[in-house]
Amino acid sequence: MNPMHQLTRRPVKAAFGALLLALAGVILALSGGQFWAAVQTRAGVEETYTTVAVVTGGDEQAGDSDPSLASASAAWEAARFLEQPEQQNWSIIRSRPRVGLVSGYSPGLKPLLDLYNFRSYNGGETMDSAPDAPYTYFILEVLVTDALERHDRPQEGASYSESTWSISGQVQGVYGLQQGLRDPTGWQADIRFTQYYSDGDVPVRPEAGKRYLLLACTYDDTEWEERCGIAAEILWDTNVQLDPWSLDIENNLIRYDQRTRQEEQVLDETLQELPPDAPGYRDPTTGAEVFSLSMNAADHLRTNVVRYSGMMETLAPDGDSGLWTMQTVDYGRYDLPSIQELPEGVTAREIMDGTASWQTALKALDVTNHSVPVLTVEKVEALADFAAGNAMVTQGRSFSQSEYDSGAAVCLISESLARENGLNVGDSLPLSLYEDDPGLPPIYARFQESCNPRASVFVAQEGFRQETEYTIIGLYRQSSEWVTTPTSFTPNSVFVPEKSVTCQTVTGNYGVWSSLILQNGTIDQMEARLAENELGGAVTYYDQGYSDIVESLDGYTRVSRTVLCVGLALWAVVLAAYCVLLPMQESKTALRMWTLGAKRRDIAGQIWIPSALMAAAGTVIALAVSIPGMSWATDKIQALTGSDLTLKVSTGQTVALCAAALAIALAVIALVSILTANRGIRKAG
DSSP: OOHHHHHHHSHHHHHHHHHHHHHHHHHHHHHHHHHHHHHHHHHHHHHHOOEEEEEOOOOOOOTTSOHHHHHHHHHHHHHHHHTSHHHHTOTTEEEOOBEEEEEEEOTTOOOOOOTTOOOOOOSSSOOOSSTTTTTTOEEEEEEEEEEEEEEEEEOTTSSEEEEEEEEEEEEEEEESOOTTSOOOTTOEEEEEEEEEEETTOOOOOOOTTOEEEEEEOOOEEHHHHHHHHHHHHHHHHHOOOOOGGGGGBTTBOEEOOSSOOSSOOOOOTTOOOOOTTSOEEEOTTTOOEEEEOSSOOTTEEEEEEEEEOSEEEEEEEOTTSOOEEEEEEEGGGGTOOOEEEEOTTOOHHHHHHHOHHHHHHHHHHHHHHTEEEEEEESOGGGSHHHHTTSEEEEEEOOOOHHHHHHTOSEEEEEHHHHHHHTOOTTOEEEEEEEOOOTTSOTTTOOOOSSSSOOOOOOOTTTOOSEEEEEEEEEEEEESSTTOOOTTOOOTTOEEEEGGGOOSOOBOOSSGGGBOEEEOTTOHHHHHHHHHHTTOTTSEEEEOTTHHHHHHHHHHHHHHHHHHHHHHHHHHHHHHHHHHHHTGGGOHHHHHHHHHTTOOHHHHHHHHHHHHHHHHHHHHHHHHHHHHHHHHHHHHHHHHHHTOOOOOOOOHHHHHHHHHHHHHHHHHHHHHHHHHHHHHHHHHHO
């Protein structure tokens, strides 16, 4: 008998079977769909959210000790603990991405300066003691007006002596100055001159009335410092933040005394006018003089000059041991200038043009002033500031895994650095890399093991180690560019894949230099082990808010698993009911066909094909119900868990689930059809 004819002869039975199979399909699709959605949501969250652990040492003060020293000690102890074999193999630690530092020179590149950036002391950030190193190196031509030797003594247990001088004079020329600093030509200069010399070497003795050429290593603009001090006072008293340079406009005037004042003048209770020759600040609203100044700060420069000669002993790192040992450095081989008297009638430019050491210094300054710190990263998102959302890629994109793996010549730069230099995503940034070696003489080595990594002073004798043209693929923005924390970096930082740099880099053990990628949800385990070893609080965690949603994720998992189990049970009951009520009732049909000489295969097919047609019809009905019903089911799951996370199942996924339900139903019906056919045949026997 034709199966279709068989269905049309019993339409009620066929419709009933199709509805039962449709019900089974809907139950399987909805229960499976919501579980699929929960699994997808969790997998997406686990893929999107990264838990980063950074060793910072905390900031708690231990007894009467310096809190910064206590924090550094705790950080070192925690870093050493996490390097132990037991922690190296700890399963909750997925990876240990490291950051390396090398310096990168690009002609015409203008690094940013923090020197003229006024910020308040607000507890959330600290002022950096050397904000623009190494950009504060320059060459001065000075007419000395006063030179006073402070002390000249041999160093106990050392083979050299130290001589310190205080020098005052007028700046007559400046060379190799970083483009962001004010030109001090014509200013008064206070210079601290320190020289270290070996036995037999004749120390320099500066004299008043003579001109000298000096290689200075610091730049302190005392007028700017005084303006910042006044602006900070105004901010403290009035909560009004003013640009320090705006303090000399009309009705808001800073006046400077023409002589050095040794003591600070103060106003009496009546706020009477200060003498005309006294420096002061006038309130822009009342016009009253409300601040007095303690020194003649206008057009004034403070700087330091260091001179080394001969063979010196200095502390230097001993390989990877982390220990610092004494080593002997031959400063002569670096051809390092420091101070030189200018003969009468000879210009500073003539001396520099005719002296190899000064030419070397000028070259080093030119390279240094156009160099930036290049930070090599294994995963930029593992840096604490990126993990915490304090830094983020705002234009372009971040690195792909393939770029990390291949060491592609691509980079990220800050929006501020890009704006200063007219760069954008897609532009090329050629970088000549030179190594940052902390074993170099102190005047060259600027490596910092704490925060805000910076470029080093270029050493011409060492040269460049790598020439690479990078492509800018993204720009990042920092919420606070010049903050000083253990995990901070300056907006001059250029990030590149670690494998793109083949020359030597330097790194540290904690803070910005090193982080741990943890399995999400394991912060409590990590902190518990640290606390057991008296290191609790030494590690800071950033999980991008994962801990805030993990309860919702767990709720989804529990509820969706329960719904799936109930759904599978109901699906099995409905499918079993269909089999009992329909195909299993066809044993008489099997008996008649066997008696008439039909084959086993044809008998089973005669039972299966009508059920298959009913299953196909039921699947169409199930699909029509499940597509709109899936949103209802996921909304109910979301309501049960009380979560804001959204479960989603696409139409394609619903179709796949209904197709799976059909395939399973057909397989079960085929098995039942075979068993029913065999039962009918056995009755014939």
